[in-house]
Amino acid sequence: MSYTPPNTGNKIIIVGGGCFGLSTAYALSLKNMYDIYVYDRQEIPAPDAASCDINKIVRxxxxxxxxYMHLTVEAFHMWHQWNKERAESNLSPVFHQSGVLLLSGKDQFSDFEKSCMKTIREAGYGHYITEYKSSQEIIEAFPxxxxxxxxxxxxxYLNKAGGWCNSSEAVKHIYNKCVENGVHFILGQENGCLENLEYDPASPDTVVGIKTKDKKIHYADRVVLAxxxxxxxLVEMHKQVVASGQQVIHFDAPPDAGLRKSWENLPVWCGDLSNTGYYGFPINADGRMKIGKHSSGxxxxxxxxxxxxxxxxxxxxxxxxxxGALREFRQFLGKFLPETSALDVSCGRVCWYSDSIDGDFVISPHPDYKNLIVATGDSGHGLKFIPIIGFKIRDIIEGIDTQYSRAWKWRNMETQDTKLDGLRADALLQRLILDEPNNEAARMATIDEFKASRPRL
Ligand SMILES: Cc1cc2nc3c(=O)[nH]c(=O)nc-3n(C[C@H](O)[C@H](O)[C@H](O)COP(=O)(O)OP(=O)(O)OC[C@H]3O[C@@H](n4cnc5c(N)ncnc54)[C@H](O)[C@@H]3O)c2cc1C
Structure with a gap:
């Protein structure tokens, strides 16, 4: 299917006011060329969107x-710029440059960490890295x-350039920029929720707009599904992306506990990420510490x-x-941060990736339909790019060839072609079903089971 970029004055509907949709709306609005509408089924930030969270890693x-390494470096500049803008309006920073500590073991780095350091050094960013030479050095730096x-x-090793962002605040920040620039928002379960795409009756593979849950049709020159x-x-994706649910838990450290003080000063950490999937954050201003698992889900x-x-x-x-996930968290943390064994899990959530087969985003004109662009396949690592991803998506909407348009184009991949490694690749082929009746480990944990007083789960 050939793709024609939009013209000046065209109406563009973006469905989805999360990270990809808002960043795109903002970048498009800067051109002052298009009439831009964003539809979302919820107020922004939508509480169950992947981008709605207390924190995400920026690495x-x-x-x-x-x-993605260069794209993150580009994003760093914008994160610092956003912090500056917010400081001028007396708002708290959205980006916290706590550093990212990548631990692995035993006695040697895993391939992932080795490869990260090599690539970062070869690109001339070696000054961001502090590599610890012994166990003692790590403990001295991070007791x-x-x-x-x-x-x-x-x-x-510690990467000093990285850190974490308050992702819900980042979403609100770019949402406000969109509003200032005249982007129209239609939000709500009925009027903002896409029911289906609207096709030209004379040419059924041509998208002419969307129909929302309230049965109203909204015509547009281009539709971007974000x-x-x-x-x-919502649309036939030919198995190029799959919704995978990923586990996250929180602990609330008691205000008077010494833990709270010491965990405030943590960097973001990854505990042998490619082999265990576990990562976590410092305690935030509300006393909350989040730990997640990046896996096949x-x-x-x-x-x-x-x-x-x-x-x-x-x-x-x-x-x-x-x-099953809760048991694994407790088991891992029993070794990694055993102090958590005495704490109740204060909340748990399954949050959803749009997982592509190879971990690259899928941002491309849809191969089956005219005038439809998909901007998805975040694969669990898109939020760090919220200040800039929209500029790359705008290029794709405007038909401009870039290294990003090539990397994220529609790819027709088979599962076994994955270039993911370790945990994520193995499990791509054997994902568990959430709440599957015959699998005891897949049922939802009860609140009682979140308690530290329930040692044997
Ligand atoms: C557990 C977890 C941890 C993560 N950790 C990190 C991290 O540390 N660092 C990082 O960079 N990234 C991380 N990510 C990934 C990041 O959150 C995503 O890449 C990013 O949020 C993707 O943005 P999106 O706009 O594609 O999707 P979303 O943010 O989910 O937004 C999709 C939007 O579409 C709307 N929508 C859906 N259906 C309809 C409809 N029918 N009509 C109208 N609107 C609709 C939703 O309401 C929502 O607002 C993580 C994700 C998860 C789940």
Missing amino acids: MDYANDTL QFKNAVENGFNTA TGSWTAG YLNPRELDGVSVPRTQVTHTTDTVPI
Whole structure:
């Protein structure tokens, strides 16, 4: 299907007001050429969007993938600029340059960390890296990780350029910029929610707009689907992306505990990421510490056609995380941050990636339909790019050939072609089903099971 870029004065509908959609709307608005409408099924930030969260990692450590490393470096500049803008308006910073500490073990770096350091140094950014020469050096720099080091996570480097962002605040920040620039927002379960795409009756492969849940049709010259993990449930994606549910838990450290002080000063950490999947954050201003697992995740196949669709706490209000995942968190943390064993898990959430087969985004004209662009396939690493991804998506909408348009083009991949490594690649082929009746480990954990007083789960 050939693609024609939009003309001056054209109306562009963006469905999805998360990271990809808002960043795109903002970048397009700067051109003052288009009439831009963003539709979302919820107020922004949508509570169950992947981008709605207390924090996300902003890291440039991408093994040997220089595309995302350079893109992160570009994003760093904008994160600092956003902090500056916010300081001028007396707003708290959105980006916190805490550093990212990548631990692995035993006694040597895993391939992922080796490859990250090599690539970063070769690109001339070696000054960001502090490599620790011994267990003792790690403990001296980060006494909070003494147990982790003694339990085998005894090699580490710190990337000082990285850190974390307050992702919900970042979403609000760019949303406000869009509003200032005249982007129109239509938000709500009925009037903002895409029910289906609208096609030209005379040419059924031509998209002419969208129909929302209230049955109204909204015509447009181009439609951009930036609906994150919901995308494959809305348009035929030919299995190029799949909604995968990923586990996150929080601990609330008691205000008077020494833990709170020491965990405030943590860098973002990754505990042998490519082999365990676990990562975590310093305690935030509300005393909350988040720990997540980056893995193949869970599927939630819908009855109609088996396509995995997000199942979130907006519709399933009592959902937590699968009990099997909770057991694994407790087991890992028992070695890595054993102080957490005495704490209740204060909340748990399954958050959804739009997972592509190779981990690259899928941002491209749709191969089956005219006038439709998809901007999805975030694969769990898109939020760090919120200040700049929209500029790259704008190029794709405008038909400009770039290294990004080439990397993210429609690819027709088979699962076995994945270039993901370790944990994520193995499990691509054998994902678990969320809440599967015959799998005890897939049922949701109860609040009682979150308690530290329940040692044997
Ligand atoms: C557990 C977890 C941890 C992560 N950690 C990191 C990290 O540390 N660093 C990092 O960079 N990235 C991270 N990510 C990835 C990051 O959150 C995503 O890359 C990013 O949020 C993707 O943005 P998006 O706009 O594609 O999707 P979303 O943010 O999910 O936005 C999609 C939007 O589409 C809307 N929508 C859906 N269906 C419809 C419809 N029918 N009609 C109208 N609107 C609709 C939704 O309401 C939502 O607002 C993580 C993701 C998860 C789940």
